[in-house]
Amino acid sequence: MTEKTYIAAVQDALDLALTKDDNTLIFGEDVGKNGGVFRATDGLQAKFGEERVFNTPLAESAIGGLAIGLTTQNYRPVMEIQFFGFLFEVMDSIAGQMSRNRFRFGGTRQMPIVVRSPYGGGTKTPEMHADNLEGMVAQIPGIRVVMPANPADAKGLLLSAIESNDPVVFLENIHLYRSMKGEVPEGYYTTPLDKAAIVREGQDVTIISYGGGVPVALKAADELGKQDINAEVLDLRTVSPLDIESIGASVEKTGRVVVVQEAQRMAGIGATVMAEISERFILSLKAPIGRVAAPDTVYPFGQAENDWMIKADDVIAKVKEIVDYD
């Protein structure tokens, strides 16, 4: 185990994947010499050469198409979309093509593609750089959406994503890149996809979150702990498909749920989680399900981020409301 930042864990995983399998290719805008705008691929081109780690011209749609095409030659593309707010440019490759191809070919062809992309707010980026668009991709069948919330998961889940023969949208939280450090196991290991994790045990209420919402939920849970409310925090890790079993087990244990997401309230992951719980575990609930989400506006420009984004206090208030419900 070594202490690593979230972004160093991502880099570690990419390095190990390139070492393990010659078929793994990394490409995207500025990923080469520059090591990506966040330096997630720093040093990889120097180490593995331009044949395996390379810049692309500035066109997301073509980056997606390139990945799809390369799979026919048994490559395993790890493509980077520089910011997830630029998803729209590559939406057809993701939603219209790579996610459908296994189905289209009757299960006879694989799409072992990872779409890596930074997302999320809190770093005062310009417009379109911080948007939480996971809800949009989560609605697409045939694709996984993975959103790690800590360095150890970032590494293990990324290696699983690269091993997977299905396309995976792998979303890395910009704010956590350098603000979060944690113990990361050495060497190659994988963390299973489609599995949520209990990151804090508790009996009174379950806070369900993912990605950048998890540290907020944990902070709230710690604060609530001091006030004798013992919150369990469930990190979804893969937001599509959902790990219904783990969600159910925690709901049955605590009987109270608050869903926390960085994204706007309408539709989205939180809404799906709430729907699944209502359909399957309603008799285990002692209170309505609470939700903490961003307001239903366009992601605001830099200056208003602090007021706009969800905070631990919002989670605390919502949890208290749910715990006090009778």
Next chain:
Amino acid sequence: MTITETNKKILDFNYQLAAQDEAFPTLQVLANDGSVVDEAALERTGLTDDQLVELMKHMLFSRELDIRSTKLAKQGRFGFFAPTAGQEASQMASAFAFNDEDWLFPGYRDIPEIIMKGWPVWKAILWSRGHVQGNVMTTDDGKDVHSWFPQIIIGAQYVEAAGVALGLKKRQKDAVAYAYTGDGGTSQGDFYEAMNFAAAYQANAVFIAQNNGFAISTPRDFQTAAKHLAAKGWAAGIPSVVVDGNDAIAVYLAAKEARQWAASGNGPVLIETLTDRLEPHSTAGDDPLRYRTKDDIDAWWQKDPLLRMRHFLTQRGIWNEELETAYIAEVNAHIDDQIKRADGVEKQKISDFLKNTLEVPSQVMQEQIAIFESEGK
């Protein structure tokens, strides 16, 4: 039997590659030392001495704003800022050829062009800081500035400009839409689609591709195998020119003639300006020395468009150090005043965002408005 000369040429792929160079010579009026290499071209611009001085002032303004913005960004008093030094001729001299009725479609680096059109500096500062007031495109005396906001999504402004260009054509206006992007931007589908649409409708558009050598770290040569970005216009069937982007007079001439052509209903024109971004891609942590050499940057500083224009105007007897010093002082006083004004603007409210997202907010949004208002946010 021998193959015909025509068929031979068609199948001579090496010839086809070489022909690109012949097809796109570079338009130039001023040499690097400010001397005039093409007197007739200078005359053709129709620029009076007063206008030449005005153009110089716009370029100087842009440089000063760049210097101040970079400093303020370092102090954390700005938000996003994409430096413009080196591109003054490419940006200001091209924009100088358009008028108030023409519609500007800028990228994030084209802040000075919007200011030239009447967008007050304090709003530009607010835009940089991520304050929505910065996006309100009006002059201080309430006139509409015919400009879109600075686009972040590379290429998106091009297709929109094609739409405006079609609208202007339909309304039979003597006006054009003019749009900027970078060399990297010419790789986006939107770039090709915009030129194709504008050409298909023979719409009133002038497209300007600022080839400043790099898209963040990716060099121009790696962006495309095309030798000239201008060649991409030919595929859409439109006149396309390469111009020395550090030569303000040549850039002005190209833009002016393109505008005339497009405004008269002949369809769009593409202009590629050859220039250089002398500074980092943005002030958010880009280090050019990771992907280019100091020698390369230094060599481009020798071709600074301001030096060239300064020499030219000085030789002409209409510019001197005294005028320049006085103007720079004036610009800085203005910027100081505008910073104060930007600092004094009220904080943004989330409740206002909610009110502005839809004309008729939903019930859930109404609830959210009430909550934020109760918190004074």
